[in-house]
Amino acid sequence: MKTAISLIFFCWTVCYAQHISSTELINKAKEYDGKSVVYAGEVIGDVMVRGDFAWINLNDGQNAIGIWLDKELAKEIKFTGSYQAKGDRLEIAGVFHCSCIQHGGDMDIHAQNLRKISPGKLVKEQLHTGKRNFTIILFGILFLVLIFVRHQSSFGDKVKLPQE
Amino acid sequence: MKIKSFYNAVFGIGTEIFYAVVIILAAFLICIAAYFFNYDS
Amino acid sequence: MILKPQLQDLKNIGYYSGKIIIGVGLTMLVPAVIGLLFAEINPALDFLIATEITSIIGLILTKLCFTEEDLNWMQGMIVVSLSWVAAMLLGAIPLYLSGHWGSYLDACFDVMSGFTTTGLTLVQDLDHISYAHNLWRHFTPFLGGQGIVVIALCFFVKGVSGAFKMYVGEARDERLLPNVIDTSRFIWLVSIVYLILSTLVLGIVGIANGMKTANAFFHGACIFMAAFDTAGFAPQSQNILYYHSLLFEVITIVIMFLGAMNFNLHYHLWTGNRREIWKNIESRALCITLLFTFLITLIGLNQVGSYPRAVIMFRKGFYQLISGHTTTGYMTIYARQFINDWGALALAGLICAMAFGGGSCSTAGGIKMLRLGIIVKALQQDLKRIVSPEPAIVEQRLHHLKEIFLEDKQVRAALLITLAYLVLYGIGALVGMFYGYPFLDSLFESTSAAANVGLSCGITTPGMPAGLKLTYIVQMWAGRLEFMSVFTLIGFFIAAIKGR
Numbered sequence: 199m200k201t202a203i204s205l206i207f208f209c210w211t212v213c214y215a216q217h218i219s220s221t222e223l224i225n226k227a228k229e230y231d232g233k234s235v236v237y238a239g240e241v242i243g244d245v246m247v248r249g250d251f252a253w254i255n256l257n258d259g260q261n262a263i264g265i266w267l268d269k270e271l272a273k274e275i276k277f278t279g280s281y282q283a284k285g286d287r288l289e290i291a292g293v294f295h296c297s298c299i300q301h302g303g304d305m306d307i308h309a310q311n312l313r314k315i316s317p318g319k320l321v322k323e324q325l326h327t328g329k330r331n332f333t334i335i336l337f338g339i340l341f342l343v344l345i346f347v348r349h350q351s352s353f354g355d356k357v358k359l360p361q362e
Numbered sequence: 363m364k365i366k367s368f369y370n371a372v373f374g375i376g377t378e379i380f381y382a383v384v385i386i387l388a389a390f391l392i393c394i395a396a397y398f399f400n401y402d403s
Numbered sequence: 404m405i406l407k408p409q410l411q412d413l414k415n416i417g418y419y420s421g422k423i424i425i426g427v428g429l430t431m432l433v434p435a436v437i438g439l440l441f442a443e444i445n446p447a448l449d450f451l452i453a454t455e456i457t458s459i460i461g462l463i464l465t466k467l468c469f470t471e472e473d474l475n476w477m478q479g480m481i482v483v484s485l486s487w488v489a490a491m492l493l494g495a496i497p498l499y500l501s502g503h504w505g506s507y508l509d510a511c512f513d514v515m516s517g518f519t520t521t522g523l524t525l526v527q528d529l530d531h532i533s534y535a536h537n538l539w540r541h542f543t544p545f546l547g548g549q550g551i552v553v554i555a556l557c558f559f560v561k562g563v564s565g566a567f568k569m570y571v572g573e574a575r576d577e578r579l580l581p582n583v584i585d586t587s588r589f590i591w592l593v594s595i596v597y598l599i600l601s602t603l604v605l606g607i608v609g610i611a612n613g614m615k616t617a618n619a620f621f622h623g624a625c626i627f628m629a630a631f632d633t634a635g636f637a638p639q640s641q642n643i644l645y646y647h648s649l650l651f652e653v654i655t656i657v658i659m660f661l662g663a664m665n666f667n668l669h670y671h672l673w674t675g676n677r678r679e680i681w682k683n684i685e686s687r688a689l690c691i692t693l694l695f696t697f698l699i700t701l702i703g704l705n706q707v708g709s710y711p712r713a714v715i716m717f718r719k720g721f722y723q724l725i726s727g728h729t730t731t732g733y734m735t736i737y738a739r740q741f742i743n744d745w746g747a748l749a750l751a752g753l754i755c756a757m758a759f760g761g762g763s764c765s766t767a768g769g770i771k772m773l774r775l776g777i778i779v780k781a782l783q784q785d786l787k788r789i790v791s792p793e794p795a796i797v798e799q800r801l802h803h804l805k806e807i808f809l810e811d812k813q814v815r816a817a818l819l820i821t822l823a824y825l826v827l828y829g830i831g832a833l834v835g836m837f838y839g840y841p842f843l844d845s846l847f848e849s850t851s852a853a854a855n856v857g858l859s860c861g862i863t864t865p866g867m868p869a870g871l872k873l874t875y876i877v878q879m880w881a882g883r884l885e886f887m888s889v890f891t892l893i894g895f896f897i898a899a900i901k902g903r
Contacts, residue, residue: 224737227744242530243639246613246647253613253647255639257530261737262641281443281533297744303715304647305737329448329500336455343459347466367674374672375596381680382660385690386653389697389721390713396701397713 277318407902421464428457438535517543522635522732522857548632548766635732635857663761703749732857768855
């Protein structure tokens with residue numbers, strides 16, 4: 199029983215630990231061309247639905263790679279990465295193309311399976327009080343400088359010199 | 363005079379875009395020619 | 404005898420530099436407003452801080468150096484070169500505060516890259532950057548491409564003969580209209596008209612491609628600013644590859660062309676002289692050099708077999724080439740693919756295209772088509788002289804907006820600047836090799852920086868040596884200003900030390 203559980207656990211870690219990095223895909227593109235790969239990353243930007251399929255771009259922290267997947271698979275994506283949100287982290291299993299003939303030579307992965315590793319979320323922005331205080335102080339200094347400049351001479355006069 | 367200026371500007375923009383499109387088409391035709399040349403050889 | 408700079412020189416330089424710095428500070432209010440509109444409070448604060456610091460410095464300079472004197476040529480050139488450096492240092496403040504740049508030097512690199520419409524970037528985690536910061540990244544080429552001085556001329560300076568000297572110092576030596584202020588305003592008119600048209604078209608295409616509406620139009624505006632100003636920044640880390648769209652790529656090619664055209668040519672076409680586009684030496688030179696470099700690249704790519712279909716060759720081969728030749732720098736491939744997939748011959752064709760550049764008095768960089776045309780015409784003239792009888796006077800004409808008789812001083816000027824560019828490309832390549840990068844990679848990246856292109860083969864990363872970052876900053880700056888104002892600044896410092 200213990201042996202069986204260990205074997206299942208071993209197979210699971212092997213199957214799910216072998217994510218290929220975007221850097222390796224780009225640098226060894228010809229080697230991986232046409233092969234099945236497992237790639238993981240955060241969905242960034244928009245989910246671009248085109249007919250029955252969709253484009254997403256997955257960023258693994260090094261580069262982002264385009265993934266062409268079925269519209270139905272894309273429906274699982276709830277959050278995409280931007281300034282205000284952390285995108286869903288997905289694992290894609292599919293065929294890698296160094297120069298995809300179907301997609302005008304784009305380097306992409308045609309997804310066959312999708313698994314959500316972790317869901318994304320909205321990122322609530324915390325006001326940086328140091329920046330706020332600095333802004334106010336600088337505004338005060340600017341105001342004083344403006345008064346000083348206006349007092350001494352009329353600021354805003356355009357320089358009047360002989361016409362060309 | 364202002365209407366003439368407006369039409370000149372519109373046709374000018376059209377000419378510029380036409381020039382760009384002609385070059386794009388020419389490049390595409392060269393790519394097709396190169397593909398056939400390669401395919402034949 | 405070299406004369407030491409006088410106090411009046413410093414006052415003139417300080418006063419006009421201050422005006423330009425105030426102008427740059429005010430432009431940073433635009434991303435601040437965008438930040439507030441999109442509820443990005445911290446980014447908005449970054450830009451408010453930067454605007455305040457810049458305005459304070461500008462106001463103090465104009466106050467301390469107040470003058471009613473006109474600028475002479477030396478002062479005009481120095482105002483230009485110095486204010487570009489000041490704009491870089493001050494424009495980097497909001498970027499550095501965002502946390503997306505590893506150091507202040509990296510932020511300065513990106514700002515100089517933006518103002519010089521290069522497009523090389525050291526940004527980190529671009530896909531999570533705020534709208535405000537992303538807009539500033541794309542706004543800097545929009546400002547720099549038209550000319551930072553040009554902005555100041557539009558708003559802050561009225562009827563100044565010294566204005567023309569600054570205008571020339573910013574590598575614009577053609578007057579479209581009798582008054583250089585009106586010339587500047589026409590340049591902005593062209594830019595704004597195309598901004599509106601292109602943002603609409605790209606936005607609609609973006610929506611059709613599946614993008615959200617706000618993103619489609621935001622990206623559309625950003626892509627236009629970077630394409631028309633032949634900069635090459637894009638809102639996402641994959642550059643134009645992010646969109647996976649042939650139509651998007653075709654539209655960006657059209658915009659790149661528009662940006663690489665001489666603004667004087669725009670003026671002639673917009674005022675009814677449509678034949679100029681076929682007669683102009685720059686249009687013809689661009690067609691010839693484009694064909695020549697594309698054939699070299701095509702043969703090279705066919706040899707390595709990277710792009711086996713015509714459509715792929717167009718979208719990957721021609722796209723990178725036109726992007727390089729117009730000195731835009733948009734990419735539909737990853738940087739390392741240039742080295743892995745292109746081969747030496749194709750890269751050589753691309754390097755030549757980048758080196759040649761776009762039209763003069765445009766937003767493009769490089770040696771420029773007018774200089775190449777002049778050099779070729781001069782060669783033709785010399786060949787004619789050889790074959791003609793000795794007493795014969797051989798005149799050479801070229802058509803650039805009007806018929807011009809080629810004079811030796813024009814040829815000399817064209818050759819000198821061309822030589823300066825070639826030397827700059829070479830120096831950058833040597834520095835790259837000094838830091839251990841291979842020859843072709845170094846030459847590629849150096850040419851990209853000095854010709855203000857922005858294509859990268861992978862050298863430009865946040866981890867690259869600081870010395871190389873500084874080298875590329877200087878190359879971008881000198882290349883954009885076409886050397887004269889940079890040399891004048893160096894001469895000024897030498898005179899300050901050695902002069903009597």
